[in-house]
Amino acid sequence: MALTGVEIFKLLPKTNCKKCGHPTCLAFAMKLAQRQASLDQCPDVSDEAKRILGEASAPPIRPVSFGTGDRTLKMGEEMVLFRHEKKFVNPTVFAVEIKDTEADEKINSIVEDVLSSEIDRVGQKLRVDAILINNVSEDVSRFETVIKTVSSKAANVPLIISTTSPTVAEAALKLVASWRPILYGANKDNAEQMANLAKTYKVPLGVKAEGLEALSSLTEKIKSLGVEELVIDSGAIKAKDIIEHNTLIRRAALKKNFKPLGYPVINFCEREDKVLEALIASLGIMKYSSIVVLSSVEKWKNLSLFTLRQNIYTDPQVPMQVEQKIYRIGEPKPDSPLLITTNFSLTYFIVSGEIENSKVPSRLAVMDCEGLSVLTAWAAGKFTAAKIAQFIKESGIENEISHKELIIPGYVAILSGAIEEKLPGWKVTVGPREANGIPAFLRQRMS
Amino acid sequence: MAFVAPKESYSGKVSEVTIGTDKTISFGGENVLPFQSFEGTVPHRPVIAYEIQDVPPGDWPETVKSVYEAVSSDPVSWAKFCEDKLNAKAIALRLIGTHPDRENRSAEDAKRVVRDVLSAIKVPLIILGSNHVEKDSEVLVAVAEAAKDKNCIIGKAQEGNYKTITAAAMAHNHKLIAMSELDINLSKQLNILITQMGFPKERLITDPMCSALGYGIEYTYSVMERIRLAALTQNDAVMQPPMLGDVGTYVWKVKETQASENELPHWGSLKERSITWEAVTAAAMLIAGAELLIMRHPEAVQVVERFVDELMQ
Numbered sequence: 001m002a003l004t005g006v007e008i009f010k011l012l013p014k015t016n017c018k019k020c021g022h023p024t025c026l027a028f029a030m031k032l033a034q035r036q037a038s039l040d041q042c043p044d045v046s047d048e049a050k051r052i053l054g055e056a057s058a059p060p061i062r063p064v065s066f067g068t069g070d071r072t073l074k075m076g077e078e079m080v081l082f083r084h085e086k087k088f089v090n091p092t093v094f095a096v097e098i099k100d101t102e103a104d105e106k107i108n109s110i111v112e113d114v115l116s117s118e119i120d121r122v123g124q125k126l127r128v129d130a131i132l133i134n135n136v137s138e139d140v141s142r143f144e145t146v147i148k149t150v151s152s153k154a155a156n157v158p159l160i161i162s163t164t165s166p167t168v169a170e171a172a173l174k175l176v177a178s179w180r181p182i183l184y185g186a187n188k189d190n191a192e193q194m195a196n197l198a199k200t201y202k203v204p205l206g207v208k209a210e211g212l213e214a215l216s217s218l219t220e221k222i223k224s225l226g227v228e229e230l231v232i233d234s235g236a237i238k239a240k241d242i243i244e245h246n247t248l249i250r251r252a253a254l255k256k257n258f259k260p261l262g263y264p265v266i267n268f269c270e271r272e273d274k275v276l277e278a279l280i281a282s283l284g285i286m287k288y289s290s291i292v293v294l295s296s297v298e299k300w301k302n303l304s305l306f307t308l309r310q311n312i313y314t315d316p317q318v319p320m321q322v323e324q325k326i327y328r329i330g331e332p333k334p335d336s337p338l339l340i341t342t343n344f345s346l347t348y349f350i351v352s353g354e355i356e357n358s359k360v361p362s363r364l365a366v367m368d369c370e371g372l373s374v375l376t377a378w379a380a381g382k383f384t385a386a387k388i389a390q391f392i393k394e395s396g397i398e399n400e401i402s403h404k405e406l407i408i409p410g411y412v413a414i415l416s417g418a419i420e421e422k423l424p425g426w427k428v429t430v431g432p433r434e435a436n437g438i439p440a441f442l443r444q445r446m447s
Numbered sequence: 448m449a450f451v452a453p454k455e456s457y458s459g460k461v462s463e464v465t466i467g468t469d470k471t472i473s474f475g476g477e478n479v480l481p482f483q484s485f486e487g488t489v490p491h492r493p494v495i496a497y498e499i500q501d502v503p504p505g506d507w508p509e510t511v512k513s514v515y516e517a518v519s520s521d522p523v524s525w526a527k528f529c530e531d532k533l534n535a536k537a538i539a540l541r542l543i544g545t546h547p548d549r550e551n552r553s554a555e556d557a558k559r560v561v562r563d564v565l566s567a568i569k570v571p572l573i574i575l576g577s578n579h580v581e582k583d584s585e586v587l588v589a590v591a592e593a594a595k596d597k598n599c600i601i602g603k604a605q606e607g608n609y610k611t612i613t614a615a616a617m618a619h620n621h622k623l624i625a626m627s628e629l630d631i632n633l634s635k636q637l638n639i640l641i642t643q644m645g646f647p648k649e650r651l652i653t654d655p656m657c658s659a660l661g662y663g664i665e666y667t668y669s670v671m672e673r674i675r676l677a678a679l680t681q682n683d684a685v686m687q688p689p690m691l692g693d694v695g696t697y698v699w700k701v702k703e704t705q706a707s708e709n710e711l712p713h714w715g716s717l718k719e720r721s722i723t724w725e726a727v728t729a730a731a732m733l734i735a736g737a738e739l740l741i742m743r744h745p746e747a748v749q750v751v752e753r754f755v756d757e758l759m760q
Contacts, residue, residue, distance in 0.1 A: 082676070084669040119713050121661075216450040239757035243734075244485045251453040260448055275746070278723050279730045279754040286668075286734045299715025303703065304660060304727045311665040346663045353662070353701055357506075440548050
């Protein structure tokens, strides 16, 4: 919640000296409120004013990151409660827990799962982002061994070091502090020591307390000790508590500018039943978790969670697009049908899905129309006869297939003559208007 | 700085709908966003109905088709199986066989199936057409009469056929699903048109059109959230019907519920993958605001019920 111009004005020297380049202090204050001026333009502003204004202009949910290099994971900075208002900013981090009491074999296999988790979906690389190593054994040397194993196998996978013992924490940080892991964490009993470690080793600190009141006091205390890169855990485990706490945390941060809860949230979603675990993690993705901790990372479970995260974190104002190219569906032969559509990802998914349902191997030419659907692209002049003809010519498809027939969406039947004119020798066939008519259409051609 | 929980109170409330006669079930009625019982009341759990068809599910993927192998050749035994063995709280009978591109069964055939199923089960019945605008207006009118006074849900009324279907639902005392295509304004407009015919808004269910995970679910999700916010914060009466997530039919046609692990090893086990796909889609619809779901796989239904347990208690 930013300050108003008048509130800012009260903090300025009120000398109207014009050194900032504005005619009056009030005019300068108004510009500050609109974020069109910066406070350093005023040479006479007091330190007190700087502090208050600095705090008020900070993002309501603090940016926090961990890991290094191109694997750095950014969290926080969210500005809305509902995704239709504005894009959710930093996607939920998926972390898998490794307990140091597990057998080495199990640990190795989880690390393997993390390393091989990457898949490509609609042009985005998706993967399990981080590993949480939990000192369940409470034994320092075992913890060190496991950290060494994980960090040697999974170099550059961001880590979360989970222990409440400052001694164990320091031993772990000595090994991997340079990777910027999260130290998780601080509680009411160890807050000072943990805060000191986080300061010394320059790592973000996970803070846990039971309930939002206790959590707020604890983060304030830790902040007063000079640590501000925090990740918070309200102790919510049950779905009911996750949705309640996460909603109240985000509301408090955004609507009340309540700083003690203006941090990324970590939720533990582990369940005996792995499908239920996927649902709890899904709740986290939809309802404001910055990190969801999982007990396992099976490929089938990852696929659902990666996809949901991608869907929820897309920009509601920008349509999702797929790459312009000729997609092969099934095992098309030179005489298999060739269809064309636009590159709006939803259009692509639905059309390719229906072609697949038809079981008729085909080629689907997907043309770049800036992510618009067929009718919209046509209306916007991006899916025109000339552009379609040019795309087909430049695609080189003529050398790959033994026919010259192009099937166009029924909604742009009007283009068929013009395309034939611009693509000499080609025959244009009008396909169904809706994708669900494709299976019947393709099958009937085969018979 | 002391923490004060920033609770909201809303002026509007979702309408409460009760269906069935022998065994009834209610949903809706909350005056808060989904599962936010910390600031208001959530009187009912969402209801999950099992989907069955008037014709055998030849086009369903193996993972879900095999569950019903022994019973799905006959809608009555299929319905009984859902009620007796799966403890279905409601059953959704989709008359897909009436579609002109499918078996093109007649309205008379559909009436007979509906009568038979109704006399075999005690739980409430949802009766769905084949989503063919013209044929549905014939079929749904006939089945609404066949199910007279059984307090079913009839659907789906769309822009192109709502008049006849609404009149039939009104005359025979049913609830009605109003479906529009992923647009909050179209949804509102259809609800207005239907209520202007004299159909009580308390008997309406809104279907803003479902989508599967990975296939546009974010559109359904946001349209549902916006409808619900309009219902609660603006107390907009025509936006207050409970919402339907017609999950199974969208989920069980996407590649993720069909492709084998051999074909796509990096997608993992098909069985778990497809069940999770249906369950995650359903969970997203619930969190966005759906109070009524139609689903197919019993394991997906069961895990979503457990998810709801955790959200409610």
